[in-house]
Amino acid sequence: MLKYMAEKSKTGMYESVMKQFEKAADIMNLDSNIRKILSNTNNEIVVHFPVKMDNGSVEVFTGYRVQHNNALGPYKGGLRYHPTVDIDDARALAIWMTWKTSLAGLPYGGGKGGIQLDPVKYSASELERITRRFTFALGGNIGPEYDIPAPDVNTNAQIMAWMADTYMSTKDSDSRSKYAHVVTGKPINSGGLEGRDRATGFGVVTTLQSWADWKNETLEGKSYIVQGFGNVGQWTAHFMKEKGAKMVAVQDHTGTIYNENGIDPIELLEYAKGNKGGVAGYPKAEAIDNDKFFALQCDICIPAALGSQITGANANDIKAKVIAEGANGPTTPEGEEILLKKGVSIIPDILCNSGGVIGSYYEWLQNRNGEIWQMDDVIGKLERKLINSFGKVVVAAAEYKVDLRTAAYIVAIRRIELTYRERGVFP
Numbered sequence: 001m002l003k004y005m006a007e008k009s010k011t012g013m014y015e016s017v018m019k020q021f022e023k024a025a026d027i028m029n030l031d032s033n034i035r036k037i038l039s040n041t042n043n044e045i046v047v048h049f050p051v052k053m054d055n056g057s058v059e060v061f062t063g064y065r066v067q068h069n070n071a072l073g074p075y076k077g078g079l080r081y082h083p084t085v086d087i088d089d090a091r092a093l094a095i096w097m098t099w100k101t102s103l104a105g106l107p108y109g110g111g112k113g114g115i116q117l118d119p120v121k122y123s124a125s126e127l128e129r130i131t132r133r134f135t136f137a138l139g140g141n142i143g144p145e146y147d148i149p150a151p152d153v154n155t156n157a158q159i160m161a162w163m164a165d166t167y168m169s170t171k172d173s174d175s176r177s178k179y180a181h182v183v184t185g186k187p188i189n190s191g192g193l194e195g196r197d198r199a200t201g202f203g204v205v206t207t208l209q210s211w212a213d214w215k216n217e218t219l220e221g222k223s224y225i226v227q228g229f230g231n232v233g234q235w236t237a238h239f240m241k242e243k244g245a246k247m248v249a250v251q252d253h254t255g256t257i258y259n260e261n262g263i264d265p266i267e268l269l270e271y272a273k274g275n276k277g278g279v280a281g282y283p284k285a286e287a288i289d290n291d292k293f294f295a296l297q298c299d300i301c302i303p304a305a306l307g308s309q310i311t312g313a314n315a316n317d318i319k320a321k322v323i324a325e326g327a328n329g330p331t332t333p334e335g336e337e338i339l340l341k342k343g344v345s346i347i348p349d350i351l352c353n354s355g356g357v358i359g360s361y362y363e364w365l366q367n368r369n370g371e372i373w374q375m376d377d378v379i380g381k382l383e384r385k386l387i388n389s390f391g392k393v394v395v396a397a398a399e400y401k402v403d404l405r406t407a408a409y410i411v412a413i414r415r416i417e418l419t420y421r422e423r424g425v426f427p
């Protein structure tokens with residue numbers, strides 16, 4: 001059923017998402033027609049666009065937007081700026097978005113995309129021009145009721161503001177403000193939602209808390225390691241501190257730092273801000289080899305960076321009792337098999353990091369209805385929604401006697417299946 005792969009995708013994420021889907025589809029005995037539909041993406045947009053660099057030369061960039069499924073509503077999902085972005089990754093990430101939005105009960109389908117580039121190589125003004133040309137090249141392939149991008153790796157509120165501005169500038173001046181919800185994750189002044197910045201990290205910790213409640217455990221005093229100290233990693237650490245948990249190691253693209261007595265997330269964030277965002281060199285922790293990270297002694301492991309990090313090669317070394325997947329696709333099926341055999345719980349990405357897209361939904365509603373939501377309302381609503389999703393997954397896990405990921409897939413896919421049936425697509 002691996003439709004597109006002539007050879008293995010570079011990051012392996014496409015194989016992972018399809019294997020996860022097939023496992024769930026087999027167990028739930030998914031209708032073969034629905035299976036066929038969901039094994040394919042609806043649309044795959046690849047654009048090549050020229051941008052003038054600061055030195056006057058022109059570079060041609062490649063951007064992607066994959067729209068997997070929109071049975072439940074407009075395509076929704078982030079844009080990533082990273083050298084690994086390609087069509088296979090965009091497909092995998094779009095498919096994960098379909099499951100995530102369905103599981104969260106949102107009126108959205110799944111899409112994802114990005115540009116293949118290393119953002120550190122470009123100035124802020126080059127990144128602005130790249131973003132604007134990309135938005136223009138995507139043209140009508142995005143839209144507030146059709147496909148709504150958001151931030152992901154190496155994209156942020158500023159990039160969303162440039163996108164919204166470029167998109168709106170293509171509309172008549174008297175109706176421009178109607179289009180602000182073409183992207184979410186914008187700065188507050190430009191229609192952004194209070195709390196969207198922390199929504200994913202808050203969600204990671206809320207699902208961890210739900211897991212702890214379910215297992216009759218507490219997060220207080222638990223040690224954890226986190227891979228990635230960007231939007232998701234930082235906010236996760238912030239909320240883990242509120243729970244009284246102890247961060248003992250952090251890994252990012254600059255290196256790995258460790259202190260068994262704990263690393264303060266607020267101090268580390270201040271340090272990283274003055275260190276181009278990197279954690280390497282933080283004076284209150286020791287530098288350790290990158291390949292020792294996942295083997296560190298801890299209670300909780302939080303991958304919050306890139307995909308395919310926990311694999312058949314390192315899963316055996318993991319000491320944590322629970323993995324909270326802040327990142328998309330951090331655990332390969334081979335890694336997962338080993339972890340499940342060892343009795344490790346995995347809170348799957350489509351549940352664990354769904355706080356971000358739920359926050360985006362609130363931003364979209366806020367813009368669509370001309371409202372301004374307050375932080376307390378956002379966080380309260382988000383928490384209730386996440387606890388509700390966690391409960392549904394636990395019920396499905398018991399009913400089908402499966403792990404949490406497979407259960408989450410079953411809940412997500414059932415909702416889409418039901419929608420197709422209600423519309424009379426299948427008997």
Ligand SMILES: NC(=O)C1=CN([C@@H]2O[C@H](COP(=O)(O)OP(=O)(O)OC[C@H]3O[C@@H](n4cnc5c(N)ncnc54)[C@H](O)[C@@H]3O)[C@@H](O)[C@H]2O)C=CC1
Pocket residue numbers: 151152153154155200227228229230231232233251252253254304305306307326327328353354356357
């Ligand atoms: N931003 C959001 O709202 C959401 C993000 N996610 C996922 O969370 C993950 C992180 O996203 P963000 O925090 O938004 O991105 P970000 O760009 O803010 O941060 C990415 C972090 O990953 C680190 N990193 C990059 N390459 C690495 C490597 N090879 N080894 C270790 N660390 C590395 C970077 O140093 C940085 O700390 C991604 O998988 C993303 O798809 C999922 C749901 C929502």
Ligand SMILES: O=C(O)CCC(=O)C(=O)O
Pocket residue numbers: 076077078079100148149150151152184185328353354356357358360
């Ligand atoms: O906020 C959104 O719309 C999507 C965020 C995202 O890309 C994700 O959940 O992986």
